[in-house]
Amino acid sequence: MDEAKIIELLDEHGIRPTSNRIMLMMALSKADHPLTMKELEDLVDTIDKSNIFRSLSMFREQHLVHVLQDGADAVRYELCLSHEEDHDEDIHAHFYCERCGQTFCLNDIPVPKISLPEGYRMNTINYLVKGVCPKCQQ
Ligand SMILES: [Zn+2]
Ligand SMILES: [Zn+2]
Structure with missing residues (x-):
């Protein structure tokens, strides 16, 4: 991403594009995991x-990043490539390798749809294999 x-x-999400934020976004967009x-x-x-932490919280609130827990309970961040507020089309499963400790994005496999009972509202969902x-x- 240039x-x-x-x-x-950043503009679309109502975040002022400071040089730090741009740098952070750049790093996130270049990462393959x-x-x-x-x-x-x-x-x-x-x-x-x-500063990194504050920016990440802001990105998260504005649905610019996904936050997930990997298999070793570390919190990980990735760019969210869906632009719709209520319907996140970029939800995908992740794979955690128990030998090398790497987390991979499984972008090309379909994820199951969960129907919640009445009264429950989903904010985020984590599929981790x-x-x-x-x-x-x-
Ligand atoms: Zn491995
Ligand atoms: Zn991913």
């Missing part, structure tokens, strides 16, 4: 930790 696209995305705070900190080492990735099986 800078112009990122600025547009959801990132932990630690990984993000290493990628954007010019921004301090509390644990096992061994192809690389670790070799």
Whole structure:
């Protein structure tokens, strides 16, 4: 994703595109898997930790990122590529490899639809499969 696209995305979500936020978004969009705070900190080492954390909370509130728990209970962030507020089309399953500890996005497999009983409202859903990735099986 280029800078112009990122600025547009931030604008659309009512977030002022400061250089720090753009840098963070850039790091998230380049990653091929959801990132932990630690990984993000290493990628954007010019921004301090509390600033990263505040921006991520803001992105989360504005549905710009997905927040998920990986198989080792670490919180991970990834860019949400759906632009609809109430209907998130970008929900996909994740795979956690118990050998190498990597988390993968399974973008191309369909996820089951959950029908909640009356009175319950869903905010987010996590599909996490644990096992061994192809690389670790070799
Ligand atoms: Zn693995
Ligand atoms: Zn993902």
